[in-house]
Structures are given as C-alpha cells and as structure tokens.
Amino acid sequence: TQLLEQSPQFLSIQEGENLTVYCNSSSVFSSLQWYRQEPGEGPVLLVTVVTGGEVKKLKRLTFQFGDARKDSSLHITAAQTGDTGLYLCAGAKNNDMRFGAGTRLTVKP
C-alpha cells in the first residue's frame, strides 16, 4: 500500500491546457516536496511546502499544501511541451521521506 497516493498516474494533454495533479495521504507530514524527474536522471526539486494551507507559485506552477498537512496539489497553467516529465510528491517526517508513485505528464504540441 502506497503511503502517498498520486493521481492521475498518467496525463496526456495539449499544449496550452491547464492541469492539476493530486497527492493524498492519511498521514501527517512535517513537510512535503514536489520533484520532477527525467528518465535516467535524479529527481529535481520544484518546491517544499511546510505550513498547512500554504500556497507557493513557481511561474506557471502553483503548489498547495492541505490545511491538515496530509495532502497537496500541483496546478500547471498553460502547459508547455517542456513540462513533459514525471512529477513526484514526497512527504517527509524525521529524516524519513516517502514518495508517491508519480504522475507521468505528456504535453503534446
């Protein structure tokens, strides 16, 4: 059983569309990270959220941490082909970090 459930698992959209990826858990985390990973490379950090209810924006990406610090979402506005990749959420507590299964996003031109 995955500690962190990510949905959807796969997402294929046209360039210019908006999308939201969800990361849910029954556990409370002290912080939650979103990473993007290209094939054969290490995950690259996009954002860390720490406070319940926190919203962070990174250009066209908006990240939200749930009030109870159990869930998070990633919203991409006007997706571009360069956004294609694997998006991973990871919940951390006491040096222990667990990943969701990931959302594989394909943005078509």
Place this chain on the structure above:
Amino acid sequence: DTEVTQTPKHLVMGMTNKKSLKCEQHMGHRAMYWYKQKAKKPPELMFVYSYEKLSINESVPSRFSPECPNSSLLNLHLHALQPEDSALYLCASSQNVQARSQETQYFGPGTRLLVL
C-alpha cells in the same frame, strides 16, 4: 549551490564482483540518503545517515553496505549482487531535521547499475 555528485554514472558488474558507489555534497548537509529506483517506479529509501551515523536501514540485504567516512561523503559498497538489483541508485542530502524547512532532500544524478 545545491549540487550532489555521484560516481560512476554507469556501472556494469558481475555477480561475484565487488564495487562501490560514491556520493559527495559540499552544502554542509548533515543527513545523507541512499535510494533505489526501478524502472517506472518511485525511489525507495534504503539507508539514512544522520551526523555520520546510520539512523535508518530499510531492511536492505547485507550485500549492500553503506559507509559515511565524513559529513560530505557517502559510499555504497556492493558485493555478490543479483541481477534483480539492477536499478538507478540515487543519493540525496538534507540539512537535517532541526526545522521542517530543513528536511528538503537534494538528489544527485544517480548511478545506473546493471548486474549480469
């Protein structure tokens, strides 16, 4: 600078070989991690070192032996591996758990290991 370096980038080894993976960071981080990632799966935690002491071992087989010689270096010694151990091995580091904002882990590019 948030760089974690890993060597080698690729490694092919036989089941009787002994090899080592190396990881280095110069961010002053005091926690370092090894993860294993199989194709189309998320990274799975193997080991955590905190202040150069092993703090988490996720029931990893003894053919994997971690070592933290100092606060900047982390090694993973490999011996008598099996073909199913073939995977991407990722190293990460974080400042440590003194505050929630310091838990963020920064990953290296990984070592792609093939066991024949």
